[in-house]
Amino acid sequence: MSKTYTIPKTQKAAVVQKTGGQVQVQDIPVTSAEQLAPGECLVKLSHTGVCHTDLHAALGDWPVKPKSPLIGGHEGIGEIVAIGKGTAPCPVKIGQRVGIKWIAYSCLDCEQCRTGHEQNCLNVKLSGYTVDGTFSQYVVSYVHSVTPIPENLDSAAAASLLCAGVTVYRALKYSETNPGDWVVLPGAGGGLGHLAVQYAKYMGRRVIAIDGGEEKRKLCETLGADAWIDFEKCKDIVAEIKRITGGQGAHAAVVTTASSSGYTQAIDYLRQNGKLMAVGLPADAKLEASIFFTVFKGISILGSYVGNRQDAIEAIDIASTGAVKVHYKLLKLDDIEKVYDDMGKGKIAGRVVLAME
Ligand SMILES: [Zn+2]
Ligand SMILES: [Zn+2]
Numbered sequence: 001m002s003k004t005y006t007i008p009k010t011q012k013a014a015v016v017q018k019t020g021g022q023v024q025v026q027d028i029p030v031t032s033a034e035q036l037a038p039g040e041c042l043v044k045l046s047h048t049g050v051c052h053t054d055l056h057a058a059l060g061d062w063p064v065k066p067k068s069p070l071i072g073g074h075e076g077i078g079e080i081v082a083i084g085k086g087t088a089p090c091p092v093k094i095g096q097r098v099g100i101k102w103i104a105y106s107c108l109d110c111e112q113c114r115t116g117h118e119q120n121c122l123n124v125k126l127s128g129y130t131v132d133g134t135f136s137q138y139v140v141s142y143v144h145s146v147t148p149i150p151e152n153l154d155s156a157a158a159a160s161l162l163c164a165g166v167t168v169y170r171a172l173k174y175s176e177t178n179p180g181d182w183v184v185l186p187g188a189g190g191g192l193g194h195l196a197v198q199y200a201k202y203m204g205r206r207v208i209a210i211d212g213g214e215e216k217r218k219l220c221e222t223l224g225a226d227a228w229i230d231f232e233k234c235k236d237i238v239a240e241i242k243r244i245t246g247g248q249g250a251h252a253a254v255v256t257t258a259s260s261s262g263y264t265q266a267i268d269y270l271r272q273n274g275k276l277m278a279v280g281l282p283a284d285a286k287l288e289a290s291i292f293f294t295v296f297k298g299i300s301i302l303g304s305y306v307g308n309r310q311d312a313i314e315a316i317d318i319a320s321t322g323a324v325k326v327h328y329k330l331l332k333l334d335d336i337e338k339v340y341d342d343m344g345k346g347k348i349a350g351r352v353v354l355a356m357e
Contacts, residue, residue, distance in 0.1 A: 076134025189216025
């Protein structure tokens with residue numbers, strides 16, 4: 001017997017009425033079970049993470065423009081309360097707990113999808129960007145794209161894995177490194193960084209954590225970083241990485257920072273055939289790499305963009321073993337205006353998770 005749910009007519013949602021405008025919590029209609037198309041499901045959200053991308057979506061400062069009006073959010077966890085009539089086959093069921101990630105939908109039939117690059121799908125729908133996202137009590141999603149959440153993972157603790165976790169996990173997975181290899185993580189004490197440290201350690205990599213301040217140093221060391229560099233104190237980061245790695249440089253760097261200098265520097269501290277995994281999405285920064293040394297050292301510069309369904313399942317699965325824990329601050333949906341405000345001022349260091357009620 002599957003559970004039955006009473007779906008209300010209205011719900012609370014955080015809406016950006018006009019791109020560049022304020023986010024406001026207001027009452028809006030809930031899509032009814034009858035309105036769902038085949039392949040769609042209605043998810044009653046309990047928690048959602050807040051990501052820097054949500055700020056870009058509200059401001060509309062990326063080269064790809066968001067929908068308007070917009071409900072942001074792409075790190076949602078909730079229960080499926082309805083599935084569109086005529087959905088067959090259906091990999092999920094009513095009552096199941098699922099996650100909603102940045103890639104809300106991929107067609108599974110285009111060349112990118114067929115080759116496993118669902119995040120680059122030509123018909124992609126993006127949560128909280130091209131379709132309404134998870135800053136609402138109910139959201140319409142897609143049965144083939146939602147991520148099942150294992151029972152032993154707490155909803156609030158799982159939320160941020162769906163974007164930050166998947167993103168850094170995939171970058172590490174495709175970094176062509178082996179156990180014991182050195183991976184540099186600039187911004188290691190931040191929202192993406194602290195998850196990257198834990199995934200990298202789970203994969204048996206040696207981690208050089210770069211960030212600033214005592215609090216971040218303690219966090220990175222607690223999470224298992226093998227070496228720590230304080231960029232506020234270190235005069236020559238390249239030399240320090242060379243010293244730590246026995247003069248050769250690191251095997252890979254996963255660069256999540258918004259500034260271009262983090263990328264430029266990586267070319268210098270990577271060893272021959274090193275991999276630079278570019279993960280951050282700054283609105284207009286350019287990559288300035290020495291072409292000579294990129295060629296001479298055989299450096300690969302690879303863009304790694306969130307992840308596909310399998311990457312999400314793997315990232316969640318690893319976290320469910322207890323190996324990866326999100327450090328987050330739990331607030332309420334009603335706090336979102338303040339969260340956006342603080343994010344705009346750069347006052348939010350780790351991840352923020354909102355409880356829906
Ligand atoms: Zn995100
Ligand atoms: Zn596709």
